[in-house]
Amino acid sequence: MRYENRAEAGRRLARDLEHLRDTHVVVLGVPRGGVPVACEVAMHLDAPLDLAVVRKLRVPWQPELGFGALGEHGVRVLNPDIVRESGLSTIERERLERAEQAELEGQVRLWRDDRAPVPLAGRSTVILHDAVATGAAAEAACRVARARGAAHVILAVPFGQEESLAHLRVVADEVVCPQPLHHIGSVGAWYEDFGPINDADIAALLAVAARPASASAHGLPPEHPWPGRPVDVPARHAPMAALITLPPAAQGMVIFAHAGSAGRNDPRNQCLAAALHRAGLGTLLLDLLTEDEERNLHNVFDITMLARRLHAASAWLRRETGLPVSHCGVETGAGAALAAAATDDDIRAVVCIGGRPELAGPAALARVRAPSLFVVGALDTCLLGCTRVAADWMHCDHRVEVVPGTGHLFTEPGALDVAAELTRDWFTTHLARADTRALQGSP
Incomplete structure (x- = not known):
């Protein structure tokens, strides 16, 4: 025919x-x-x-x-x-x-x-x-x-x-x-x-x-979320509370590092995680501190301790799922996400949503090998300055994305959706690039 x-x-x-x-x-x-x-x-x-x-x-x-x-x-x-x-x-x-x-x-x-x-x-x-x-x-x-x-x-x-x-x-x-x-x-x-x-x-x-593609063309619709389940992540001091979500045929896991005790229920984290689920990525919404620890402000800014706990959680998650792990940090968790990646070459990618990435310190930031994205609101000039300082200390593939018309909480209409798309694309792109190494030179 x-x-x-x-x-x-x-x-x-x-x-x-x-x-x-x-x-x-x-x-x-x-x-x-x-x-x-x-x-x-x-x-x-x-x-x-x-x-x-x-x-x-x-x-x-x-x-x-x-x-x-x-x-x-x-x-x-x-x-x-x-x-x-x-x-x-x-x-x-x-x-x-x-x-x-x-x-x-x-x-x-x-x-x-x-x-x-x-x-x-x-x-x-x-x-x-x-x-x-x-x-x-x-x-x-x-x-x-x-x-x-x-x-x-x-x-x-x-x-x-x-x-x-x-x-x-x-x-x-x-x-x-x-x-x-x-x-x-x-x-x-x-x-x-x-x-x-x-x-x-x-x-x-x-x-x-x-033109005719439906709104759900780039992923599963928001009304079709995958359920998460609470888990306790083993740690030396005490188990860390977390919520794990593993979509079918997930290609990787992203740990949301929250330097507090309520990251699992944070609407911002949940929105970002949902965007990753629709792209075929699993998530672990992790609370790096207990309620009692969070009351001491020193703990919230103890990047060394937070990074050590995040490193342990990454190793546990790889053992449990057999999947590559990336980090997403918010607030001081951004510094912890980068500091942990500096000591773990198996971390595939890092995204910092606002937060304080510079708290990781110049020595740690210079050692990071994972491709790193910084998403920051244009109206938060203080955090934007801190982010650019952190980026200047890095030698790996990295980029600063400034979201116009929004502050560090991304509460303005549409701002969080933009942050979610940037986060999703960064993780999926760099997960694919890392996996390509196995295909190069294939007959």
């Missing part, structure tokens, strides 16, 4: 993917040809549309023949049979890879602009391309989704080479292809209209898909 164009192929595939509706799936299009297909599927499923940017590695004297592909997050796929049969030398192959890597990085900057990728951590992801021939680009796209934390990867194409599809069933959790072909020939021969897709087309398709 031939298709009128890529959009028609997408509409036909959407019917085969109907079972994904209301599952909060994310749709990824493989640029360029896969984006029109993905746009139709995203609109049909009312799902967010994003890109899985890959670059096909082509044999120079036979451009339709690909010997591999590169993808975002350092993903690299090679077909050793084609490399061998093509006669490409190592020097030629490495030169082509360097050139395509530069092109890929330029396309990522162009197509993403300042738009943050849709979080994939813990979520199902369906990847769309306009066809599968050698399968290298599709495999790279699947590996990109894995690198970004996708829990379940589905590859969907209107038609594809049977041999390549068999291999891709090992790479993806599920492959949907209504037309497996013994010999695919020219991909364009299966479309009436197989015109080129340019950068403006991609931007327009992303905009079209975004």
Whole structure:
């Protein structure tokens, strides 16, 4: 069966993917040809549309023949049979890879602009391309989704080479292809209209898909929270009270470090945690002090003691869940979150919401290796100054995000939502980047 164009192929595939509706799936299009297909599927499923940017590695004297592909997050796929049969030398192959890597990085900057990728951590992801021939680009796209934390990867194409599809069933959790072909020939021969897709087309398709998306497109709706359960975290002085929430297929845990006895019930912490749950992250809302300890103001500012307790809680949480751990600190808990990360290289990322990060001290801040984000209100000039001082002492990947029109409590309308989005994106992005190391150099 031939298709009128890529959009028609997408509409036909959407019917085969109907079972994904209301599952909060994310749709990824493989640029360029896969984006029109993905746009139709995203609109049909009312799902967010994003890109899985890959670059096909082509044999120079036979451009339709690909010997591999590169993808975002350092993903690299090679077909050793084609490399061998093509006669490409190592020097030629490495030169082509360097050139395509530069092109890929330029396309990522162009197509993403300042738009943050849709979080994939813990979520199902369906990847769309306009066809599968050698399968290298599709495999790279699947590996990109894995690198970004996708829990379940589905590859969907209107038609594809049977041999390549068999291999891709090992790479993806599920492959949907209504037309497996013994010999695919020219991909364009299966479309009436197989015109080129340019950068403006991609931007327009992303905009079209975004308009009808529901408010819940970037995660589970607020009215569908996962229940937490109270736990006592073992500690040398006494168990620390906490509330743990572990969504299905969680990809990581975030400890909310509160230098008091009421962090579990703090509406601000609960709002931030809910945003992480919808992105597939678990949370531990941890009270670092008991009620009696909190009455002594010295304890609230004893960063060394708080950091020691947070370090113990991080080790316990890793043992209990087997998942990577990050820190989110508020108030003086921000200093504790950074001080604890300075002595624990296994902490994946840190976010400080307002608070007093500089209390960690210059020596500890200089030792922090975890990527760190500081979210601070523009109206709180004192804390903004303290935050910039702390950032100046750091050598790791870090960023200061200033939220306009709000103070340190983020009580202004919409301010906490902005802080929640920044926090969510920081954790999901850096969790995916850390996991990518296992994929680099994958055959």
